[in-house]
Amino acid sequence: MAKIKVDDLIYDNSGTDVTLDLTTAFDNLGKAIKIHHFEYNTRTGTAASADVNHFTWTTEFSPVDAANNSFVITASVPANGKSQDWTGYGLRFYGNTTKDFVSYGNFYADQYSGYMTTYGMHYHLGAGALPTSSNQTIYFRQYTANSEPDWFCPNSSDNSRLSAQTRAFLTITEYKN
Amino acid sequence: MSYFSKAVRTFEGFAGAKVPQDPTNQAEFEALEPACDDRGYVWEGTAPTWAEVEAKMNELRAADEAAVATKRSAYEKLGLTEAEIAAIL
Numbered sequence A: 001m002a003k004i005k006v007d008d009l010i011y012d013n014s015g016t017d018v019t020l021d022l023t024t025a026f027d028n029l030g031k032a033i034k035i036h037h038f039e040y041n042t043r044t045g046t047a048a049s050a051d052v053n054h055f056t057w058t059t060e061f062s063p064v065d066a067a068n069n070s071f072v073i074t075a076s077v078p079a080n081g082k083s084q085d086w087t088g089y090g091l092r093f094y095g096n097t098t099k100d101f102v103s104y105g106n107f108y109a110d111q112y113s114g115y116m117t118t119y120g121m122h123y124h125l126g127a128g129a130l131p132t133s134s135n136q137t138i139y140f141r142q143y144t145a146n147s148e149p150d151w152f153c154p155n156s157s158d159n160s161r162l163s164a165q166t167r168a169f170l171t172i173t174e175y176k177n
Numbered sequence B: 001m002s003y004f005s006k007a008v009r010t011f012e013g014f015a016g017a018k019v020p021q022d023p024t025n026q027a028e029f030e031a032l033e034p035a036c037d038d039r040g041y042v043w044e045g046t047a048p049t050w051a052e053v054e055a056k057m058n059e060l061r062a063a064d065e066a067a068v069a070t071k072r073s074a075y076e077k078l079g080l081t082e083a084e085i086a087a088i089l
Helices: A023-027 B004-009 B026-030 B050-077 B082-088
Strands: A010-012 A019-021 A031-040 A044-046 A052-061 A070-080 A089-094 A098-102 A106-108 A116-125 A136-142 A168-176 B016-018
Touching: A031 A052, A044 A052, A044 B004, A052 A089, A052 A168, A089 A106, A089 A116, A136 A168, B004 B050, B026 B050, B050 B082
Parallel strands: none
Antiparallel strands: A010 A019, A031 A168, A044 B016, A052 A136, A070 A116, A070 A168, A089 A098, A089 A136, A106 A116
């Protein structure tokens, strides 16, 4: 549970009413610095070989201060399965350095071809884990062979129940405690 | 079910593509864009023709249909009713 230090509370009893200014107190609590969000929504199929970038989330990821802030990363990518019992995938951040996060917080369900599944992830990165430059490219990447589905972001070509194009989202919450 | 993705992966050199809709002819097949902008090609080396891909799609579809027919034949030999077979298939 977050706690506010008594020293951070500004207590003002000069008027009729007693007031508390919580600005300083909340500034010293953990807070989100910026929520970065990206979308990919094109039906895409990729090769079965290892070390393949499936698609590009963005070429403009600019963390505010990757050296000192931490990050919560969440992504969900709809897919038409391919009977892959196991799959090794993750994100590649390409900036002033290249950082790979393979099999970090993955959630996935093995489905036959023709059945819907999800390539998802949810994890935390501490300060200094990401490249620090601006305009980084983030790839959704397969690290091991035979980890791909039939299609990412399937649509009505796959099944009529997908009356709208499916969309993948990546949300990166940059924060500091 | 789309057999296009299965078919193209049976050919050497498929590197991935954006395929909003499955192609239906040579022109649409050639117009496919690379899956990821870190590489500017869909095929490493020579791409197959649309006729070759379409033939492979038909071959894969026929194989799946044959597999279902084989299952049905086996169930019929076991004396299952149509309703029972339909429930299993």
